[in-house]
Amino acid sequence: GSLPLLQKSGIKEGKGYGGFPVSGKFMKCTNPEVIKDHKAKVYGKAAEGSPPMSMPHLDERRIDGEGSLLFGPYAGMSMKFLKTGSGLDLTKSLRFNNIRPMLAVAKNEFGLIKYLIGQVMQSKTDRFKFLKLYFPDAKEEDWDLYTAGQRVQIMKKDPQKGGILKLGTEIINSADGTLSALLGASPGASTAVTTMFEVLENCFADEMASGKWKEKLAEMIPSYGRSLIEDAELCRKTRKATAKVLELEE
Template sequence: MPYLNLWSMMTRYKGTEQNPDVVLIGAGIMSATLGVLLKELQPDLTIEIYERLDVVAAESTDAWNNAGTGHSAFCELNYTPERPDGSIDISKAIKIADSFEVSRQFWAYLVQQGYVASPHSFINTIPHLSFVWGPENVEFLRKRHEALTQNPLFEGMTFTTDKTQLQEWIPLMMAGRDTSEQLAATCMKLGTDVNFGCLTRNLFDRLQKMEGVTLHLNHEVRKLRQQPDASWQVKVKDITTGDKRKIKARFVFIGAGGGSLPLLLKTGIPEGKGFGGFPVSGQWLVCQNPAVIDQHNAKVYGKASVGSPPMSVPHLDTRIISGKKALLFGPYAGFSTKFLKRGSFMDLPLSIKINNIKPMIEAGLDNLQLTKYLIDQVRQSTDERMDALRAFVPDALEADWKLETAGQRVQIIKQDPEEGGILEFGTEVVSSADGTVSALLGASPGASTAVSIMLGLLKRCFAEQYSSAAWQEKLKQMIPSFGQSLADDAQLCNEIRAYTSEVLGLEYYKMEKQ
């Protein structure tokens, strides 16, 4: 069987705690999303979730660790690179924006079903802006705006070079700025801020109340071994007591953030060979002055410096965390051999295997500029960090900002037939040919497109059930546009956005071409 046969599996393993139908490793947004999807599609499934920490959503999913809280490609300039001929490639932006609308629909369904008491606990309207300075960057942003607004997903995006308009949109960033400087910005009013930590905690609270679902905190998965019958033996250690046990499952999802790569390598599946990881740490400057925080209400992304990697895109970011408005600037990158914020310094060395050492060396040699960038970031002084902030907030005072540690990212290194090994900045799902195990690797846009990513996983690993009439009907109930692209239908795009905005309590602006 090339794919998991869920029906026969259920009769064989149903009701045995040691042998659940599904094992989810990691208690972040990805496992939460997959767990809810599976229980909605097949309520009698048994699921066990294993998390090495004592709480859920404490690593990359946490609002203070997550570099992006609502990636919808409205303002992230690294999603729209300029081609050698000067034209703008908007294909990635369209894909991400379309995927984010899928997430919004699923979240609206969750609110309607009572998974979340108040949508404002995790999602709020925050305008998304791109902001640049200098003639070349202004022209880039103008071309980007022209290209994006041809698509329904970006209709309504406003472009301006008018300083009065900029003063209205971003007063904190305009105060003290050189008026002779060439400036430009685009604005999407229907942008949002998403607290994935809060959303994830809500989903796990509900999952734990469902029959057949068990969440194990302080439990670390040590080994994974496939059995002759294609099931997986999972060896788990209770970190608190030291007890060890083995369980058996027909499907395993590895959604452990930076910890996914070592576990994928332990599966020994051919599809995982050659993968490596390059860990990157992060830091934020967090505003401590409420008066300053109140002056800014937007997510504003700039353009990375020439030669800098995509992860370095600077942004001044309004977020709603624990019901309070926060203001962050960054990210400032750094290097650590840990794959998780609460990981081990041995994570990187222990991930190096015979089958991935060549791709990792090749990728390292091809990305010496990235290495130099990270070294420079680590060596940055407080004055240098403040200089970067003042490019966005000219009047920023050092006393108003505090440096805080963000999360760890593990960028994907994979084999390439031509270059030997390449470093990728994105998210990738690696699944076995028989569909019995799957792992999520990478970083941005990650959480914002979690629903689309998990739907793709279900299509690959639960192919028979996915194509069934029952699952198709349920998927359309959860995601009204299921099977259709909002990028190709302006009327449907407006209808869906109006619906999700109403359910999620968001401001809605009917999008029309500018």
């Protein structure tokens, strides 16, 4: 994970950061007849008191080249920062500068901790009952529990609360521009480019201001540095080009 690497770097901007590992679990359909009838991603509403990342959805995916149907997410707890990591990852990440913020988060986010414990205590039957709310015709023998991935939620110092939990992605940049570390959720398609630009602007400020880099970036991303809100024609061209690449045109 990136947190141990950030800590090893010793930069002052990384002081006070901690991480809490949470795994994402899904119910995975194993019946091909059911899978082929669901070609969509359908979202529901997160239960009251649940974190935003727990918004349930029924989702068609391809795993190892085969069509799959997943429902979730259900939260799990692990001491590992990676699926194949060590059970000592969390313990090894503790420092004098992040223990207090992490304890403050435990106090301030008791509802979330209670939610996670409740999720971990659920049996397969409990999880299937939740699936039935969204897919009443589902049969338990068609579904298995599947661990999709591991996320390390950010915990950081806060002057008012002592420590806060961040549910998104955060980039920590060194003052001299030699290092950027990405913590938290992996950027999805909607945020990956913006995230990468922040890294480039921090670590390659001079190059980003040069004509050569600007020309290349404009070639790669025609809308770079321009407003799609103010330039209606550029917005139409960008949408048309995007639709073509994504094969969304009829």
